[in-house]
Amino acid sequence: MKVKRLVLDVLIPQDPSVLFFADKLSDMEKVDGVTIRVSEIDERTKSVEMTIEGEDLSIEDLICEIEDLGGSVHSIDSVSSGSRIV
Template sequence: MATIRQLVIDILKPHEPTMLVIAQQVADTDGVSGVNAVLLEMDEEVRNIKFTIEGEDIDYDNVVAVIEDAGASVHSVDQVACGEYIVEDEPTAQD
């Protein structure tokens, strides 16, 4: 099976632990080289955060386990890049 090189996920998390803590925990996961976390929305109970994760061989199940252990959940998988390298998205007429 092809390796996952990039993963963009939308997570929902309570206010604690912080986005920084979860990003660091995901970055420490085997196969992950870097994590970018961006706050998308915040309300009284939860925060919605977009995580962009890159690495040589990302284990999706391990990433989800780290996120769930922190009390958060994966709301959606918004983008995934698999194979020997990351293929850049090219604009089309619809864009």
């Protein structure tokens, strides 16, 4: 299987910023692009939707990286795999 796109519902702390998350995630191997949209800002945390596209994404590596940065993946909203995104 080749995971081509993931949409993750993630809770991140106020620090580091969404920029830092986007920076680190898009630097990962096989990641082509990352868009992080902030959906809710609370006192100490932010709810964000992360859309990640690539040719052969590793969810384990992505979750690992997100957690290393202090984020917490609440749920996988969508996953697309195969030879093309449908």
